[in-house]
Amino acid sequence: MARMKFLCDxxxxxxxxxxxxxxxxxxxxxxxxxxxxxxxINDGQEGERSVSVACMHCSDAPCISVxxxxxxxxxxxxxxLHDKDICIGCGYCFFACPFGAPQFPTQSxxxxxxxxxxxxxxxxxxxxxxxxxxxxxxxxxxxxxxxLPICAEMCSTKALIAxxxxxxxxxxxxxxxxxxxxAGAWGWDLAYGRRKREQxxxxxx
Amino acid sequence: MGLGLLFLLICLFGAGTALGQQQESxxxxxxxxxxxxGDIGSDYWRALRQGESGYSASAPGRQSDLINVSGSAxxxxxxxxVTKIGAWAFAIFAGAVLLFYLAxxxxxxxxxxxxxxxxxxxxxxxxxxxxxxxxxxxxxxxGLVILYGKSLLIPLLGKETFGVLAQLAKTTHNxxxxxxxxxxxxxxxxxxxxxxxxxVDFSWFAKGGGLVGKGHPSAGYLNGGEKAWFWLVATxxxxxxxxxxxxxxxxxxxxxxxxxxxxxxxxVAGLIxxxxxxxxxxxxxxxxxxxxxxMLNGYVDVNWAEQHHDLWYEEVKDQAIDAExxxxxxxxxxxxxxxxxxxxxxx
Numbered sequence: 001m002a003r004m005k006f007l008c009d010x011x012x013x014x015x016x017x018x019x020x021x022x023x024x025x026x027x028x029x030x031x032x033x034x035x036x037x038x039x040x041i042n043d044g045q046e047g048e049r050s051v052s053v054a055c056m057h058c059s060d061a062p063c064i065s066v067x068x069x070x071x072x073x074x075x076x077x078x079x080x081l082h083d084k085d086i087c088i089g090c091g092y093c094f095f096a097c098p099f100g101a102p103q104f105p106t107q108s109x110x111x112x113x114x115x116x117x118x119x120x121x122x123x124x125x126x127x128x129x130x131x132x133x134x135x136x137x138x139x140x141x142x143x144x145x146x147x148l149p150i151c152a153e154m155c156s157t158k159a160l161i162a163x164x165x166x167x168x169x170x171x172x173x174x175x176x177x178x179x180x181x182x183a184g185a186w187g188w189d190l191a192y193g194r195r196k197r198e199q200x201x202x203x204x205x
Numbered sequence: 206m207g208l209g210l211l212f213l214l215i216c217l218f219g220a221g222t223a224l225g226q227q228q229e230s231x232x233x234x235x236x237x238x239x240x241x242x243g244d245i246g247s248d249y250w251r252a253l254r255q256g257e258s259g260y261s262a263s264a265p266g267r268q269s270d271l272i273n274v275s276g277s278a279x280x281x282x283x284x285x286x287v288t289k290i291g292a293w294a295f296a297i298f299a300g301a302v303l304l305f306y307l308a309x310x311x312x313x314x315x316x317x318x319x320x321x322x323x324x325x326x327x328x329x330x331x332x333x334x335x336x337x338x339x340x341x342x343x344x345x346x347x348g349l350v351i352l353y354g355k356s357l358l359i360p361l362l363g364k365e366t367f368g369v370l371a372q373l374a375k376t377t378h379n380x381x382x383x384x385x386x387x388x389x390x391x392x393x394x395x396x397x398x399x400x401x402x403x404x405v406d407f408s409w410f411a412k413g414g415g416l417v418g419k420g421h422p423s424a425g426y427l428n429g430g431e432k433a434w435f436w437l438v439a440t441x442x443x444x445x446x447x448x449x450x451x452x453x454x455x456x457x458x459x460x461x462x463x464x465x466x467x468x469x470x471x472x473v474a475g476l477i478x479x480x481x482x483x484x485x486x487x488x489x490x491x492x493x494x495x496x497x498x499x500m501l502n503g504y505v506d507v508n509w510a511e512q513h514h515d516l517w518y519e520e521v522k523d524q525a526i527d528a529e530x531x532x533x534x535x536x537x538x539x540x541x542x543x544x545x546x547x548x549x550x551x552x
Contacts, residue, residue, distance in 0.1 A: 020263040034263050039271050041259040047249065051271060062280050068351045069371045070359055086368035088375045090351065091455070095465050096280040098273050107455050110379040190254065190272070 002164040003078040004121055004143075006152070007172055008052045010186050011179070012159035015040050015050035019151035019160055023054070026122065026150040027139025033103045035119040036151055052160050054119035054151070055080060055101035056191035063093035063102060077143075078165075079121040084137045089113035098190055121162070122149040165192075279465035287472040288352060294480035302487045312493045316508040321525045323507055323518070325499035333392045334500055340385040345479045347374035352472065382453050386446040393439045399427050400435040405516065426517040434485060437478065444474040504531055 015038050023029065023036045036054035041047075057080045064072045064080065071086035072093060091113055093102040104113035115137075124141030127134035134141060142150060152162035161168050172185055258270030326334070350358065351374055359367045406429035412422035414430050422428075427435070448471040451459060459467075489496050495509035507525050510518040 015262070017263050037261050037264040039259045039261045039264075041249075041253065041257070041271075043260040049249075053271060062276060065284060066280050068355050069368050070355050070364055071368065083364075083368075086364055088368070088372045090375060091464070092283070092468075095461060095468065096273075096276045096283075098276050100270070100273055109454055109456065110382075111375070111453050111455060112379075113455075186250070186253075187271075 001076055003166075004057060004163065005078070005165045005168050005188075005192065006054065006056055006121075006149075007161045007168045007188065008186050009159045009161065009172065009175065010049045010051050011175075012157045013038070013050040013052055014157055014159070016156055018154050018156055019052050022150045022154040023119070026142075027120075028135070029139065030105050030117060033105060033117050035101075035103075035117070037100075051186050052151070052155075053099050053101075053187070055097075055121070056099055056187055057119075057121055058098075058191045058194070060195045062096040062098065066092045066096040068092060075123065077123075079123045079143070081120055081123060081125055081138075082116060082118070083126045084115040084117075087115045089115060093118075099187065119149075122147070273461060275462050275465055279469065282465075282469045283472065287469065287476070290473055291349075291352065291476035291480075294476050295483070298480040298483045302484055306487070306491060309492075311491060314495050314506060314509045315512055318495075318506050319508045320528050321507045322504035322528045322531060323510055323521050323525045324503055325505045325510070326503050328503065330395065331500060331503060333388065333395055337385065337388040337392050340381055340388060341478075341482070343381060344378055344385055345475065345482070347378040348472075348475055349479075350374040351378070379453050382446070382449045386450055389438075389442060389446045393443070396435060397439075400432045400439075402429075402432055405429075406432055421512055421515070423516055424514050426514060428514065430488075434481075437481065441474045442478050444470060445478060448474070502531075504528070 017038050020034055020036050020038060024034060027035065029035055036052060038050055038052045040050045042049065057074075057078055059078070061072070061074065061080050064070075064074065067082075068090060069086050069088055071084075072080060072082040074080050089104060089112065091104065091111070093116060094100070094104070101118045102116045103118060104116055106112060106114050120138050122140050122142035124134045124144065125138030127137060129141055129144045140150070142148065147153070149162045152160045155161075161171055253271050254274075256270060256272055256274035350371060354367055354371055354374075358370070362370065403425065405423050405425060409422045409424050409429035414422065414428065448467040451467045452464060452471060455464065489500065493513070495506050496513070499505040506528070507518065507522065510521075
């Protein structure tokens, strides 16, 4: 069984925002919501780096843990999805998410936020695969078609890699062997290491 | 408009530090580490892990930070602290009330009913009380659904059915909240003058308030226990409605950090007052014979008044009237809330 992950190689990301645009187009994301964003550190200065961020589909995801209606779930492939029909728009997933992935179409009086929206790893949602409802609520289901997320597929410098963890790691490992350093796999420890860290802490006690 | 400004002020006050951080990040100071070499070392990534933010063309103004540092702390607070505090608070208060009832039973009116009554809570005050009480109970239960429903109700109802219930709970909670806020403000202002602590209140506590031990310590219009409950509601309860308003109107630029801390305080304060409400309801109903009548039809038996509020009774005993004349005046005996509203100006 695959374990799907994103990896943004910050030694390659050039802040073209192609991933953001491709995602928005492919998934017909509501106005005002970008499921993916590119953040540049030290913009225009020495040590500038850019990172493309969306939902990282964490192991032991905080959003799943805080959701009061248990509408967020993880597929067998490790992809974190949610059911918009059950979502009550409380905003808790946004409070807890380390990467700022969950977003809401509105933010108005009496805590009205609408249904949460976030990156689906181009894997649609709980609706029937390929249905109009799936497309309307969650966007494309490229995974069901045997394709990878559009953001990574469109990345002009192949900074953003998506796929099974072992393939992603192999590609990145090959790169760092050639480079001789491995600083750039941004966010991996935080997204995929929480349970391991907690286990290590438990064993230390 | 004025209310909106008030929220804004509260939000700004709460968000002071977070806003400061945001402004700092807007000035684009370089992330620690690379001096000259352009080397992106571990310090660089550590700074990002600790919440350093950058610039984003795709999410302007909002999400230029990479990591939500406080999210994990909030998750622990909400999932572990708040849920445990609530469970303990309810267990302790429900258990204490039960033990107390078994040990002490109902405090009777020692001399029995006299048939003469005196006015204790005029209509306007009863309306304030029930306004706050009914709304608070609804808010308490809808809040409990949101906090504990996932673990207690989903196994019973399933996700879809519970989702409908939770949506109803959240909507109700968010729309009634401002009404509770207004009720709390009116109630605190209206009852403040009765609740200034006096010397007699401390000796009331020292003697166990008539609930513990023998005899009935002296008390004025409100006894020490009632005053303590008022101040708890005014402070901790006040915290509930103020934090609730900040959460309920997210459009005034509250940061994620503000919402996290407000949510934490809201939960803890709500559960504490919610659990203590069990004791309040017990004392007013099962615990003390004759007490509830004052909040239902406004009048209490003079023997009850003399027993529980002797100093107040001395002041008002010449205003006592026959219970029967009250019934004739206001129709049937008031056993339901709002069903019977006797005149607020007794003869």
